[in-house]
Amino acid sequence: MPADFHKPTRFPPGAFGAFIGAEDPANLSRVAHDTAAALLARVRADPDPEIVRRLVTYTDSHGIDAVAELWSQASARSLPGALWRLYLLRTLIRQDPRGIALAYQRGAEVSRTIDQVVAGAVAPTGPDEVRDLADLILHGAFAGDFAVALERAAAFCRVTSAGTADLADDADASDATHPDRPAELTRRALRLTELADELAACARLWRHDALD
Template identity: 75%
Template structure:
């Protein structure tokens, strides 16, 4: 695999022959762990700006499905699981930056934690600011403190979850004729809370050198 790392955004199909679509979950799991560890180690050891930029924009060019094939089925508390969740959060932000920025702003107003400080989004926080934050977090995965990148992503998710919860309460009070809106906002809050918990757990494992 070392020979292919000059082009890290293009995973050679031969690498996954016998894994993707195979019958052995253990082999699929091992492939996910091996590719995640190799990718992270190689890029962090030599963080060429062009390579990091290409990895940051990978799902923009190839779609989230390309990452999902690699890592989506991995345990939430694993290295491939952590990478999948970082890419997934960036994709969610990219696809609905308007709603995420609104939720983040509301969450920053109603939550009484330091999460917005940890997340580090620019203020005032609009769609462009949350997109920039997502890129900085993913950039930090490859060039900075990996645990800090995970913690920033977790903090953003928690603040946004608080915002969606607050918006759901507003919808309950003002739009009783359409309870599905409140329900949809609540589900987004729950999913982001779950995502934050998973990313936070991965950060703690990484700091203990126990994130495989």
């Protein structure tokens, strides 16, 4: 992970979430939880469409690092952790919409679950469709059912993980130009599965009024 970020920040392939923490973890945690709770409460109390739109597209102009500084070190099963993962997923999709769309479409073909129905992506799913879905999910977190938004994001990650793993099986490790491709795709599939588990856990906690 690069030490210096640019705006908007781009992640290298497979580098999802390694950030250097603040000097005072307790203070960082308190700020993360306070800002996440205050932001969500304020917007959900008065979901002005323009404010919601600006929040959804915030990282397009300010960079993902602006969100990471606040929330990336929070527990995966916390409100700031959940919001961070929603923004991170949207950023990953927007950085590689074609690659993500290919993996999602493959996952929808090989998956034997209802995850693609829960995710709600338009079929056939191309780059525009995955970008739109990312915006819809984040919009739902601010102006809809927060647990449903988390569950849709988790389902999307599971489908994309299945597709990524299937693409890894197809990759030719003997290809001298891309010898690390299968391993890279396998790691990405694993991280997407972990991300799905984290988002799903946050959804369950939210439904029990225990996500803070």
